[in-house]
């Protein structure tokens with residue numbers, strides 16, 4: 198997969214050299230390039246922003262540097278992280294993981310001139326995505342989050358493909374709690390059933406914990422869970 202990230206703060210992306218994303222890059226599974234938006238400015242001050250039409254606080258990113266940047270790196274699937282985007286989900290991560298080329302446009306200040314996004318949509322798929330109902334300084338940290346969610350879905354990145362099918366959100370439920378050694382710690386014991394070796398009962402216990410956790414912590418997710426996916430033992434739980 199090819200990924201281009203455009204930002205006025207390229208230094209934000211040094212974490213993408215580390216851990217499994219770094220490994221995906223050195224192994225050639227991920228070809229990721231970070232660009233400084235100011236590369237595509239033409240004035241001596243390398244200006245990327247201006248005052249908003251209609252008035253109001255803050256500054257807006259000017260269209261000219263963005264159009265030149267997108268012409269230089271595109272076309273590809275353009276992702277614009279923004280608090281006014283559609284909520285980013287695991288389903289989106291799967292869709293993006295299937296793309297050949299992703300382009301991330303990191304806005305700062307009050308955002309990017311809307312015409313940049315509308316104009317790009319005439320040439321390539323565009324998604325404005327939000328991480329949640331809060332406001333960040335800019336799209337940079339959101340891009341790191343989205344890249345983690347996407348990269349771990351690329352074939353060959355995770356050693357154990359089972360971690361993908363078993364995990365929270367894959368099945369529309371939260372995962373059960375997990376434990377490791379020691380069996381007793383600060384007077385707290387690992388649930389006996391997990392040490393029983395009875396794989397049938399363990400699977401049932403985990404399923405029950407998933408349902409209970411989801412119902413308590415994510416009533417929205419629980420309500421959306423297809424009733425056809427509930428078995429008879431689930432209904433008892």
Ligand code: 6GU
Pocket residue numbers: 277278279280282326327328329330331332333334335336339
């Ligand atoms: Cl994706 N970007 C910014 N700037 N703020 C956000 C966000 C994204 N998601 C929530 N708040």
